[in-house]
Amino acid sequence: MDLTFYETYAEKCFRDAPPPCSSRCPFGLDVRKFVKKMQNGNYASAYRTYIEFVPFPGIISALCPAPCRDACVRARGDRAVSLRELEAACLEHVRDRKPKKYKSFQKPLKIAVIGGGLSGLSCAWRMSVRAYQVTVFEATNALGGEALKLMDPEVCRTEIENAFSIYECKFVMEHPVTSLEELAGEFDGIYIATGKGGDDFGLLSDGYHAETLGTGRPGVFLGGQRRGEMDVIDAACDGLHAANTIEVFLKIGAMDYNVPRDGNHPVDERFYLLGYGSDSASEESSGAEGFDVTAEANRCYICNCDKCYQVCPVMQDKKYYPPNMGPDITATLKPNMSKRTGVRVLAGCTNCGKCREVCPEHIDMGACLLRARKELKEDGHLAAGFHDYWMRDLDFTLSDEAYLVWRPEKDRDSEVVFFPGCQLGASLPDTVIDAYQYIAKTAKNAALYLGCCGIPAEWAGEDARRGEIAAKIREVWEELGRPTFLLACTACQSNLKRYCPEIPLCSLYQWMEEHPEELPAPAFAEEEAVHVFDPCGAAGAPEIGQAVRGLVARYGGRVINEKTDCNCCGFGGHIYPASPKVFMKFAERAIAGADDAEEMIAYCANCRDIFVAHGKECRHVLDLVFGRAQKDRKSPTLGTRRENRKFLKRHFTGETIVERKSPFTFRFTQEALDQMTRLLILEEEVIRTVEACEESGRTFCDETTDLFYAHYEFENMTVWAVYRREQDQIEIADVYSHRVRVKE
Amino acid sequence: MKCAKCNVELQMKKTVFLYLEHEMSHEVPCCPICGQVFVDRELAEGKIAMVEQQLEDK
Numbered sequence: 001m002d003l004t005f006y007e008t009y010a011e012k013c014f015r016d017a018p019p020p021c022s023s024r025c026p027f028g029l030d031v032r033k034f035v036k037k038m039q040n041g042n043y044a045s046a047y048r049t050y051i052e053f054v055p056f057p058g059i060i061s062a063l064c065p066a067p068c069r070d071a072c073v074r075a076r077g078d079r080a081v082s083l084r085e086l087e088a089a090c091l092e093h094v095r096d097r098k099p100k101k102y103k104s105f106q107k108p109l110k111i112a113v114i115g116g117g118l119s120g121l122s123c124a125w126r127m128s129v130r131a132y133q134v135t136v137f138e139a140t141n142a143l144g145g146e147a148l149k150l151m152d153p154e155v156c157r158t159e160i161e162n163a164f165s166i167y168e169c170k171f172v173m174e175h176p177v178t179s180l181e182e183l184a185g186e187f188d189g190i191y192i193a194t195g196k197g198g199d200d201f202g203l204l205s206d207g208y209h210a211e212t213l214g215t216g217r218p219g220v221f222l223g224g225q226r227r228g229e230m231d232v233i234d235a236a237c238d239g240l241h242a243a244n245t246i247e248v249f250l251k252i253g254a255m256d257y258n259v260p261r262d263g264n265h266p267v268d269e270r271f272y273l274l275g276y277g278s279d280s281a282s283e284e285s286s287g288a289e290g291f292d293v294t295a296e297a298n299r300c301y302i303c304n305c306d307k308c309y310q311v312c313p314v315m316q317d318k319k320y321y322p323p324n325m326g327p328d329i330t331a332t333l334k335p336n337m338s339k340r341t342g343v344r345v346l347a348g349c350t351n352c353g354k355c356r357e358v359c360p361e362h363i364d365m366g367a368c369l370l371r372a373r374k375e376l377k378e379d380g381h382l383a384a385g386f387h388d389y390w391m392r393d394l395d396f397t398l399s400d401e402a403y404l405v406w407r408p409e410k411d412r413d414s415e416v417v418f419f420p421g422c423q424l425g426a427s428l429p430d431t432v433i434d435a436y437q438y439i440a441k442t443a444k445n446a447a448l449y450l451g452c453c454g455i456p457a458e459w460a461g462e463d464a465r466r467g468e469i470a471a472k473i474r475e476v477w478e479e480l481g482r483p484t485f486l487l488a489c490t491a492c493q494s495n496l497k498r499y500c501p502e503i504p505l506c507s508l509y510q511w512m513e514e515h516p517e518e519l520p521a522p523a524f525a526e527e528e529a530v531h532v533f534d535p536c537g538a539a540g541a542p543e544i545g546q547a548v549r550g551l552v553a554r555y556g557g558r559v560i561n562e563k564t565d566c567n568c569c570g571f572g573g574h575i576y577p578a579s580p581k582v583f584m585k586f587a588e589r590a591i592a593g594a595d596d597a598e599e600m601i602a603y604c605a606n607c608r609d610i611f612v613a614h615g616k617e618c619r620h621v622l623d624l625v626f627g628r629a630q631k632d633r634k635s636p637t638l639g640t641r642r643e644n645r646k647f648l649k650r651h652f653t654g655e656t657i658v659e660r661k662s663p664f665t666f667r668f669t670q671e672a673l674d675q676m677t678r679l680l681i682l683e684e685e686v687i688r689t690v691e692a693c694e695e696s697g698r699t700f701c702d703e704t705t706d707l708f709y710a711h712y713e714f715e716n717m718t719v720w721a722v723y724r725r726e727q728d729q730i731e732i733a734d735v736y737s738h739r740v741r742v743k744e
Numbered sequence: 745m746k747c748a749k750c751n752v753e754l755q756m757k758k759t760v761f762l763y764l765e766h767e768m769s770h771e772v773p774c775c776p777i778c779g780q781v782f783v784d785r786e787l788a789e790g791k792i793a794m795v796e797q798q799l800e801d802k
Binding site: 337338339340341343344383385386578696697698699700701702703708709711718720722734736737738739740741742743 | 745746754759760761763767780781782784785788792795800801
């Protein structure tokens with residue numbers, strides 16, 4: 001198992017990468033953190049965030065040229081967020097700006113800083129914070145250098161005094177250093193920041209390393225305006241950077257070890273593609289009453305990519321983004337883990353592909369999670385109960401009771417074969433018959449193939465089974481004379497496209513668009529507004545959705561949403577047993593997205609049944625074409641779904657099945673039926689449970705209610721049936737199940 | 745609650761449950777004669793469902 005695949009899968013994701021303003025900030029201020037606090041009016045906390053990055057807040061906020069302004073995503077819309085004004089407002093609001101002293105033992109190492117301008121002071125401040133013994137040598141009688149000329153010198157002095165007020169930094173004033181030799185013996189590290197025209201002690205020539213600010217002389221660093229043209233802010237950043245590189249030198253003796261700078265990094269252009277700033281007609285924060293701090297802070301979008309998160313209930317459920325999924329997937333797949341934190345995420349992904357569609361980098365987390373699910377299955381750590389029902393349903397689809405390959409003339413090749421998929425026949429058997437009869441009029445010797453495309457095995461992580469099914473489909477295709485597969489289910493279509501690429505495929509709805517002459521006559525009914533729901537299986541094939549819209553219009557529907565936009569109803573991935581809550585969220589969200597119309601039109605039988613089960617009026621587009629069903633027709637029970645498939649086969653083969661006779665007559669209460677649907681338990685399983693216990697006599701009886709309790713252990717679950725018995729009449733009142741087994 | 749086969753009242757008994765190669769025990773009503781174990785819906789959908797989920801996430 002290649003775990004690095006999962007660790008590195010989402011490395012192109014830029015979630016939590018610094019936004020453009022932070023990147024351009026010379027100090028690398030965490031603007032998201034700062035602004036969030038300002039938005040909440042938590043100025044004291046915002047101030048603490050600010051001084052984590054900025055050495056002399058009052059000086060920096062006054063003199064900073066604010067490169068963040070040009071970088072702001074709103075600069076391309078209406079107006080950049082005024083971060084500098086927010087910083088100034090923050091300083092104004094905070095009364096106690098005295099730095100906090102934290103207990104730390106003074107280090108024995110001594111640092112000399114030559115020059116008391118902003119660059120030297122920034123270095124001295126950072127080294128003092130880190131508990132080095134710092135001495136600043138200033139040639140004049142005032143600290144601040146050029147900053148004193150650029151702003152109110154009194155404010156400048158106060159800021160410097162405040163910043164150093166709790167540290168034991170020594171200032172030697174009016175002491176021009178003329179030779180490094182006077183310091184060399186006493187100090188372990190030296191930073192030269194003598195400013196424009198200052199002394200470079202001959203070190204700015206050979207051996208000077210501009211990235212680390214290291215000179216050719218070990219332990220001596222040089223930066224600020226002495227090394228080149230720059231403003232006081234960049235000079236201050238040089239001082240902070242020098243503190244970092246000096247510390248590296250003190251630890252490992254290297255003068256050329258490149259420590260990343262705090263700020264002024266290249267901007268990640270992808271932030272500009274996230275669609276921010278499009279609502280440029282937004283609120284203004286400066287009006288007659290002056291600058292409104294909160295309004296201005298609220299203008300900040302706190303830029304961060306959350307495109308996939310916004311469309312994915314799985315990510316929302318566990319507060320996952322691609323970068324933090326990788327470590328959890330890895331931890332889940334590692335052998336011998338005592339807790340597999342990502343199991344529900346692997347088992348809860350519907351593989352709808354929406355995350356890939358919306359991601360600026362097209363990262364397909366669904367594909368990553370499916371691969372992980374398969375590996376977990378291979379290792380035996382994916383609970384059988386998660387896919388047990390659907391794998392048994394797959395067995396049924398491929399059993400003699402439901403599986404069929406049929407054509408009118410057995411010795412003649414078929415031009416097309418209709419492959420309705422396992423669930424359309426289960427839900428709408430009559431419609432499948434209608435559709436086949438239509439197809440038979442449009443193609444020579446049209447065949448019907450009632451089978452499975454293999455997607456339940458794909459979702460269950462059973463690659464070998466899926467492979468067997470694909471091989472069988474290819475075999476049938478050859479036997480039928482290589483016909484085009486006409487598909488009513490988009491999930492079948494995407495699955496066959498992937499695993500049987502040699503087979504020509506065509507959506508039934510596109511076929512209908514191309515062969516309208518044999519379709520039922522168009523409707524003259526009054527146009528009713530409907531919302532077409534595009535299933536996730538149709539992702540990447542918008543032409544199918546357009547063909548469906550054409551059919552809807554032909555049969556009297558006025559489509560509200562013209563553009564194909566594929567979403568997931570929750571059925572995909574067969575996530576329901578593992579993550580019922582997430583399943584519900586998918587369904588609810590899909591329905592909420594269609595609140596612009598009373599009725600939805602689906603072109604996937606599963607979507608239709610799920611929406612109706614949630615109380616939304618919905619018809620399958622084939623219902624509309626063949627005028628079969630009412631919009632509030634209930635979803636069939638699990639047992640009926642099987643009966644429908646048996647019926648469908650018998651309809652074409654004409655064979656009769658001798659049904660097994662039970663000694664009892666069974667009736668199910670609605671509560672029991674609802675419970676069985678919820679737990680994915682079939683009527684025949686409940687009947688088998690009762691019959692087996694009645695035969696052996698191993699039942700329980702509650703004499704107060706006259707209810708009997710029977711249980712039966714199936715392969716992966718134990719079913720309990722609660723029932724009333726009157727001679728050979730059995731009324732099932734309740735059903736429940738568990739996956740644990742009793743060691744009797 | 746009675747065992748319909750043996751026609752006796754059930755008695756609480758420590759019972760071992762198995763799931764995903766893990767064993768755990770719990771006191772549940774059992775028939776003192778034939779030993780068959782009764783699990784009611786509350787137990788199945790409460791504690792048992794919780795344990796199942798925990799083991800599936802292991």
